[in-house]
Amino acid sequence: MRVSLQFKILAGFGFSFIMLCLIAVASYRSLSHLTSSNQLVAHTQETIAGLNALEAGIQEIQIAYRTIIILEEPTSDRFTETVVKLNQQLEFVQYLTRDNPRQQQTLQQLSQPLQAYLASFQPLLNQPRTITTNDPQRRVALSAQLTQSHHLRERLGEMKKLENTLLFQRSQAAEAEARQTMGLIVAGNLAGLLVMVGAAFLIRRDLRLRLEVEQKLQRSEERLQLALQSGEVGTWHWDIVNDNLAWSDIFKKMWDVPLSQTIFHYDDFITRVHPEDRPRINQAIQLALQNKQQYQVEYRIVWRNGEIRYIAAQGICLFNPDGKPLRMEGLVQDITRNKLAAQRIEELNRELAARIEELESFSYSVSHDLRTPLRAIDGFSRVVLEQYGATLPPEAQRYLGLVRNGTKRMSNLIDDLLTLSRVTRQQIKRQKIHQTQLVHQCVDEIREAYPDRTIEVNIADLPTCYSDPVLVKQVWTNLLANAFKYTRSQPEAVIQVGFRETPDGAAYFVQDNGIGFDMKYVGKLFGVFQRLHSSEEYEGTGVGLAIVRRIVNRLGGRAWAEGVPHQGATFYFTLPLQEDSYDLGVH
Amino acid sequence: MTLGYIELLLAEDSPTDRELTLLALRSNKLANQIHVVEDGAEALDFLFARGAYANRQLDHPPKVILLDLKLPKIDGIEVLRQVRAHPQTAHIPVVILTSSAEERDVVESYHLGVNSYIVKPVDFEQFSQVVRQLGLYWLLLNQSPLP
Numbered sequence: 004m005r006v007s008l009q010f011k012i013l014a015g016f017g018f019s020f021i022m023l024c025l026i027a028v029a030s031y032r033s034l035s036h037l038t039s040s041n042q043l044v045a046h047t048q049e050t051i052a053g054l055n056a057l058e059a060g061i062q063e064i065q066i067a068y069r070t071i072i073i074l075e076e077p078t079s080d081r082f083t084e085t086v087v088k089l090n091q092q093l094e095f096v097q098y099l100t101r102d103n104p105r106q107q108q109t110l111q112q113l114s115q116p117l118q119a120y121l122a123s124f125q126p127l128l129n130q131p132r133t134i135t136t137n138d139p140q141r142r143v144a145l146s147a148q149l150t151q152s153h154h155l156r157e158r159l160g161e162m163k164k165l166e167n168t169l170l171f172q173r174s175q176a177a178e179a180e181a182r183q184t185m186g187l188i189v190a191g192n193l194a195g196l197l198v199m200v201g202a203a204f205l206i207r208r209d210l211r212l213r214l215e216v217e218q219k220l221q222r223s224e225e226r227l228q229l230a231l232q233s234g235e236v237g238t239w240h241w242d243i244v245n246d247n248l249a250w251s252d253i254f255k256k257m258w259d260v261p262l263s264q265t266i267f268h269y270d271d272f273i274t275r276v277h278p279e280d281r282p283r284i285n286q287a288i289q290l291a292l293q294n295k296q297q298y299q300v301e302y303r304i305v306w307r308n309g310e311i312r313y314i315a316a317q318g319i320c321l322f323n324p325d326g327k328p329l330r331m332e333g334l335v336q337d338i339t340r341n342k343l344a345a346q347r348i349e350e351l352n353r354e355l356a357a358r359i360e361e362l363e364s365f366s367y368s369v370s371h372d373l374r375t376p377l378r379a380i381d382g383f384s385r386v387v388l389e390q391y392g393a394t395l396p397p398e399a400q401r402y403l404g405l406v407r408n409g410t411k412r413m414s415n416l417i418d419d420l421l422t423l424s425r426v427t428r429q430q431i432k433r434q435k436i437h438q439t440q441l442v443h444q445c446v447d448e449i450r451e452a453y454p455d456r457t458i459e460v461n462i463a464d465l466p467t468c469y470s471d472p473v474l475v476k477q478v479w480t481n482l483l484a485n486a487f488k489y490t491r492s493q494p495e496a497v498i499q500v501g502f503r504e505t506p507d508g509a510a511y512f513v514q515d516n517g518i519g520f521d522m523k524y525v526g527k528l529f530g531v532f533q534r535l536h537s538s539e540e541y542e543g544t545g546v547g548l549a550i551v552r553r554i555v556n557r558l559g560g561r562a563w564a565e566g567v568p569h570q571g572a573t574f575y576f577t578l579p580l581q582e583d584s585y586d587l588g589v590h
Numbered sequence: 591m592t593l594g595y596i597e598l599l600l601a602e603d604s605p606t607d608r609e610l611t612l613l614a615l616r617s618n619k620l621a622n623q624i625h626v627v628e629d630g631a632e633a634l635d636f637l638f639a640r641g642a643y644a645n646r647q648l649d650h651p652p653k654v655i656l657l658d659l660k661l662p663k664i665d666g667i668e669v670l671r672q673v674r675a676h677p678q679t680a681h682i683p684v685v686i687l688t689s690s691a692e693e694r695d696v697v698e699s700y701h702l703g704v705n706s707y708i709v710k711p712v713d714f715e716q717f718s719q720v721v722r723q724l725g726l727y728w729l730l731l732n733q734s735p736l737p
Contacts, residue, residue: 370690371660377712378689379606385714386613407714414712421690429693 011209015202022198026191033184040177046099047170050106051163053096058159060089061120061152068124068148086121093117103169106162113158120151234336239318241269241331243292248272257314257337259306277303277311291320292328301338313342359428366424373417381410412544419546422477423531426554431471435582438465438511441472442500445479453487456496463501465511468578474554475578478562481547482513482574488541489572490517507563510575520566528564551576597623597729599652601633601669602687603661607710611656611687614718620725625652630664633657634672637679651682654728659688659695667698674703681735683728 067082093114100106123144231238237254241247248267255262258275273281280302291298298318303311318333384403392400439462446460468475483498490496499514520528520535527533529552534545548564555562555576566572598615602608608626615621627633633655635641639648655673659666666686673679685706686699696707708724711717 370692371688374689374710374712375604375607378610378710378714378717379604381712382606382610382613382714382717411713425693 012202012206015198015205019195019198019202022191022195026188026195029191030184030188033180033187037177037180037184040173040180044170044173044177046102047166047173050096050099051166051170053092053099054159054163054166057089057092057096058156058163060085060092061117061155061159064089064121064124065148065152082124089117089121106165109158109162109165113155113162116151116158117155120148120155123148123151237335239331239333239335243320243328243330254335257312257335258304259308275304277305279303288331291318291331295320295322298331298333311339312337313339362424363428366421369417370421374414377410377414377417381407381414384410416544416546419544419550423546423550423553426474426477426550426557429474431474431557433470433582434472436468436470436472436475438468438475438502439463441476442479442483445476445483446500449480449483449487452484456487456491458487458490458496458498460498460500463499465500465502466580468580469582470558470578474558478551478554478576479513481551482576485547485574486513486515486517486572488517488543489519490515491541493517505575507561507575508577509580510561510577512573512575514571514573516571519568519570519572520564521568522566525564525566529562548574595623595650596625597653598625598725599633599636599655600624600626601628601630601655601661601666602626602658603628604658607658610714610717611721614721615725617718618722618725620722620729629662630666630669632663633661633669634664637673637682638676648678651679653683653732653734654724655682655684656687656724657684659686659690659699667695667702670699670702670704683732683734685724685728687724 063085064082067085071082093110097107097110100110126144230236231251231253235253235257237257238251239254240249242249246268248269248271249265250258250260250267252262255264258272260267260271260275273284276284284300284302287298287300290296298316298320300317301313301315304314305311314335315338316333316335318331320331321329323329384406387395388400388403395403442462442465446462450456450458483500486498487496490498493516495516497516500512501514502509502511518536524535527535529548530545531549532545533549534543551574552562555578559579560577562574562576564572564574598620600608600611602611608628612621612624612626615624625636627636632642636643636646637651637655639646657666657669661669666688670684670686673682673684683705684703685708686695686704687708687710688695689710691707691709699707706724708720711720
């Protein structure tokens with residue numbers, strides 16, 4: 004399943020957003036935690052400072068007292084001040100350690116001895132200044148005070164130690180938290196960045212693909228337009244429900260309507276159509292709409308100048324789910340040129356048929372009319388020779404003989420020309436031909452014409468072919484008759500008839516060991532009236548091989564020859580061997 | 591024109607061919623009762639005793655008709671068609687003796703019931719042979735139904 008670009012963008016941004024929110028929450032929590040840790044560290048430091056001040060206060064009281072004694076200062080103001088400060092300090096430390104029950108307890112325990120310690124100075128202060136420092140009572144009191152002070156400071160030292168331990172722990176915890184927070188922020192930002200980059204990459208790739216698809220679409224559209232233009236194909240669109248027609252520019256040109264006109268209706272269309280063709284169009288449209296068939300019709304349209312153009316139109320109809328026709332889309336092509344060309348072809352065909360007819364009647368009259376005078380020339384020459392030969396000088400008799408030879412040759416020429424013409428126009432009737440049998444029959448017939456010749460004819464097994472028996476027989480007859488004729492000078496004439504593979508395809512052949520021919524004249528061999536020997540040497544009109552080639556070509560095969568002077572000649576021809584293969588040939 | 595018993599009707603428009611045919615028949619001693627007509631219309635007039643031949647007796651039809659195809663007025667094929675169409679003449683043997691062997695003529699002639707279709711050889715000896723054989727066969731050998 005393909006995920007749409009919109010979805011990808013949405014998912015990418017959504018995911019990034021959620022990531023960033025999570026990171027922000029985590030960072031906030033982590034930071035606030037760090038702040039409270041740092042506060043704790045500061046608090047501990049403050050407590051330690053308070054404790055230090057307390058300790059210093061205890062010492063200061065002693066110092067103050069000693070100063071009074073030694074300097075015998077009457078004023079006790081400084082002392083009182085110091086006591087007040089000490090009490091304030093104690094209260095402050097109590098306040099600071101309110102979160103720590105153990106320290107509170109220690110302070111509580113400390114409070115009693117401290118008050119006692121402070122109270123111990125009062126009697127001393129009230130004594131007269133005259134008492135020396137060496138007074139034993141005072142000495143005892145002072146010593147006790149020292150012990151008390153020492154004891155108090157020891158307890159404070161314990162408290163400080165505890166606070167220092169706390170400070171150490173809290174500092175470490177704060178440091179760890181700071182590191183964790185930093186790590187979290189960096190990792191979170193990195194993750195967010197990665198997601199963004201990933202999303203951006205995917206989106207970019209999709210955009211590129213989309214761009215490619217769009218370009219392809221555009222190119223394909225351009226090609227379509229080009230094809231429509233070069234093919235001069237107009238397009239149309241008919242909104243059946245609202246009877247609105249949209250025509251392409253090519254269509255408008257074809258229809259002889261101004262390009263500026265954009266709105267058309269069915270009436271605009273049908274009124275331009277030749278009135279005789281309108282029912283056909285309506286019928287085609289009905290068929291397309293009712294039977295959901297393709298709309299396909301050819302019709303004429305009439306231009307404003309009266310010119311008639313031929314149009315081929317096709318289209319398809321689009322229906323709504325209920326089967327109601329909504330619109331039709333289609334193409335039109337101006338086929339006037341094709342139509343006119345087809346008409347011209349028809350005309351030419353008729354002309355050609357007329358020409359062929361003419362040619363046939365010509366050859367008919369040639370065959371009939373030219374023979375009659377020839378027969379008269381020959382016949383009366385003969386009659387003269389028979390009836391008046393005795394009274395004619397020998398020279399005159401010889402001349403009459405020449406006249407008769409001439410008529411004979413002319414008669415042969417006419418016969419061959421007629422055969423040539425007949426094989427060209429005779430209708431081809433194809434059927435399976437047993438070639439071996441046919442060749443035997445031809446050889447037997449030709450042998451009768453040469454009763455005093457001994458000729459060895461070897462006929463191989465020939466494949467059957469699918470062709471016109473009359474024409475194929477003519478081919479064999481002509482080739483075999485040639486072979487008989489041109490082996491005349493050969494004491495042991497041998498003719499081979501067979502079928503073999505040649506570089507030009509499998510072919511029937513007739514081979515003789517007669518006088519052959521020079522290959523440089525091979526091009527002349529199959530031409531009409533082309534002879535390689537004089538007619539005195541070898542009788543003939545020079546039409547036989549032309550007939551062979553014409554027949555073979557008409558039957559979809561080819562004929563050719565190979566020869567060596569004084570060694571013999573081989574004539575090849577191909578024919579369609581299968582019933583359906585003659586369509587491949589030329590005919 | 592009064593005519594007695596005619597054995598052979600020759601319809602031939604070419605004077606030279608006519609004469610050569612007669613020469614060949616004569617030289618083979620077959621030229622006894624021959625009548626020559628020069629076109630198809632005359633041939634039909636003769637056969638049906640019409641026009642110039644109105645007085646001719648119809649009880650003795652010729653033993654054979656030698657018919658050229660290319661005849662003036664009415665061509666040989668049409669003559670053959672009318673001869674075969676009429677009960678009076680339907681059984682008379684008709685031999686087409688013509689200069690050309692056009693396939694369609696041969697087919698049409700046989701379709702109309704011709705008895706023989708011969709192409710006149712140009713060579714006079716061969717022509718003479720053909721006429722001789724025709725005369726011998728149709729006038730002497732062949733037995734026609736009695737009229």
